[in-house]
Amino acid sequence: MKKSEIKFGVVVVITFAVIGAAVSLIFGRFIDFGSSKTIETSAQKTKPIGGTVSFSPPLLQDAPAEIKDAVMLGYNIMMNTQKYAAGYVGNKLNCTNCHFNGGITEGGRNGGLSLVGVAATYPRYRKGQNYSEDIVTRTNDCFERSMNGKPLPSYSKEMTAIVTYYQWISNGLPIYANIPWLGIEYIKSTHTPNPANGKQIFAQNCAVCHGNNGQGTQVVPPLWGNDSFNDGAGMDKLKDIAAFTLNNMPMTNPKLTDEDALDVAAFIINQPRPHFAAKKK
Ligand code: HEC
Ligand code: HEC
Missing domain, CATH: 1.10.760.10 (Cytochrome c-like domain)
Incomplete structure (x- = not known):
């Protein structure tokens, strides 16, 4: 064999190896190497990619x-x-x-x-x-x-x-990864929210910081009134504010039951607040 033929052979082998590696990288995630069959159910197709991700945002x-x-x-x-x-x-x-x-x-x-x-x-x-x-x-x-x-x-x-x-x-997280800490996990209780009880819960657990009229202070944000979020906001939806409250309020010491969180949420969203002009609801 001539020297140039050997060179050509080497290039061909390397080229195929690179293409092979790329193909298996791209399609590898769809192939279960452990079994003889290739399985791709519709559930897998719609599942977000990325596998398990861990929380480590850069500074x-x-x-x-x-x-x-x-x-x-x-x-x-x-x-x-x-x-x-x-x-x-x-x-x-x-x-x-x-x-x-x-x-x-x-x-x-x-x-x-x-x-x-x-x-x-x-x-x-x-x-x-x-x-x-x-x-x-x-x-x-x-x-x-x-x-x-x-x-x-x-x-x-x-x-x-x-x-x-x-x-x-978001650096380091794969595009369209399933990111478990994003979004709100709604309360599952089927309890019917009771705003009258919510008023009591508010007085006992929230008013000390947010004010008796939900107006807030220099350091604590308002919950209703002119200075608060409007009636088109996510926080004005019962399931959102109830879950947010369950997880986070009272600030640094969240301790309400599912039912009390739903009740206080129902009380708060019944209070007056700015109107969202383009509201679609
Ligand atoms: C009164 C509370 C509140 C304030 C203030 C607020 N947001 Fe939000 N924001 C929400 C809620 C509720 C959601 C919906 C969360 C969900 O459904 O997962 C949201 C969602 C978002 C999302 C989408 C998040 C996701 O996971 O899809 C972005 C981006 C965002 N807000 C940016 C902002 C920015 C920027 C500001 C300030 C200009 C702001 N928000 C102020 C309550 C608030
Ligand atoms: C110890 C003081 C404190 C108590 C008690 C407290 N909060 Fe808050 N709350 C805060 C602070 C401070 C923030 C803003 C947090 C930030 O900016 O990091 C906040 C934010 C909020 C928000 C989102 C911002 C807004 O103003 O819309 C809601 C909703 C909320 N609190 C509801 C409640 C409810 C309901 C209770 C009673 C169950 C409660 N809080 C009790 C201090 C408190």
């Missing part, structure tokens, strides 16, 4: 130099929306009042509503519009409803910063 200060300013502005907007997105907020809330620590938490008990991994899970199907929604539109839902404010232009410095921040804190 903000470790963001690459070119995006660090945007990441930090995004974080500041989450923590002090009043200051850093003034003009787009119509109440006294900050994102972090619900997305604790700017969303850098593992959710669940005392974690508020996590945002770690959101960048990997959008665009996502949204029931309200029967189509998929991107992260900018989803964020503006919170601006218009939770914050009773105005949508940030998608090209604005602020929205770009928020999206960069999501992207950074």
Whole structure:
């Protein structure tokens, strides 16, 4: 064999090895190597990919130099929306009042509503519009409803910063992974909510911080009235506020039963609050 023929042979072998490895990497996840048959049920097809993921968001200060300013502005907007997105907020809330620590938490008990991994899970199907929604539109839902404010232009410095921040804190999580700490786990109790009992629960467990009239203080956010979220907000839905309360309130010491959480939630959402003009309900 000539030297050039040997070279050609080696190149061919390597090429096939690389293609083979790529094919098995891509299709390997669908193939059960343990059995002789290839199994792919419809359940597996619809299951989000990614397998088990673990919670380990990077530190903000470790963001690459070119995006660090945007990441930090995004974080500041989450923590002090009043200051850093003034003009787009119509109440006294900050994102972090619900997305604790700017969303850098593992959710669940005392974690508020996590945002770690959101960048990997959008665009996502949204029931309200029967189509998929991107992260900018989803964020503006919170601006218009939770914050009773105005949508940030998608090209604005602020929205770009928020999206960069999501992207950074989602670093390392596979696209469309099933991220267990995102979202709210609703209460399963079939108890019929009793707002009259909820009023008592509120007086005993919440008023000390949120005020007798739910108006809040300098350091505690309001629960109803002009300075609160509007009636189009997720937090104004019984199942959302009940589950949030069960997991997180009283702050740092959540201790209500499922039934009491449902009752106090029913009481709070019956109180007056701003009206969301474009409400679809
Ligand atoms: C020890 C003080 C304290 C008590 C008691 C307390 N909260 Fe809170 N609550 C807070 C603070 C502080 C926040 C904002 C957390 C943050 O920004 O990190 C908050 C946030 C909230 C929020 C989301 C933000 C908003 O204002 O809409 C809801 C809803 C809420 N609390 C409901 C309740 C309910 C219901 C109770 C009684 C079962 C309760 N809280 C008891 C301190 C308290
Ligand atoms: C009064 C409470 C509250 C405030 C304040 C709030 N949000 Fe939310 N946010 C929610 C609720 C409730 C959801 C829905 C959670 C769910 O259904 O999984 C949500 C969902 C989101 C989501 C989608 C998360 C997911 O897992 O799909 C994003 C992104 C988001 N909020 C961003 C923000 C930003 C940015 C701000 C501040 C401008 C903000 N939110 C202020 C209550 C709030």
